[in-house]
Amino acid sequence: MWEISIKQSTGRLRVPENFVEEVAASRLELLPITAAHAWAAGALPPHHSDPFDRMLIAQAQAEGLTVVTRDRRIALYGVPTLAA
Numbered sequence: 699m700w701e702i703s704i705k706q707s708t709g710r711l712r713v714p715e716n717f718v719e720e721v722a723a724s725r726l727e728l729l730p731i732t733a734a735h736a737w738a739a740g741a742l743p744p745h746h747s748d749p750f751d752r753m754l755i756a757q758a759q760a761e762g763l764t765v766v767t768r769d770r771r772i773a774l775y776g777v778p779t780l781a782a
Contacts, residue, residue: 700750738756746771763778767781
């Protein structure tokens with residue numbers, strides 16, 4: 699939501715006006731950003747400089763999740779990936 703909001707506000711992404719409500723009504727489970735996630739993101743090796751992707755990587759490592767992405771650099775961190 700953080701990255702989507704920023705990209706939407708800069709005009710790089712278009713989302714419906716009721717996007718937040720649609721996500722809340724969906725069956726998606728949102729993962730909060732914890733202090734441990736933030737600390738882990740800062741401690742990652744510098745394979746990737748995008749702070750949003752670094753947070754996703756840290757969360758995937760901590761929570762045992764798969765990252766859906768086209769970005770091949772994310773696999774350098776040893777997290778499972780699924781090509782988008």
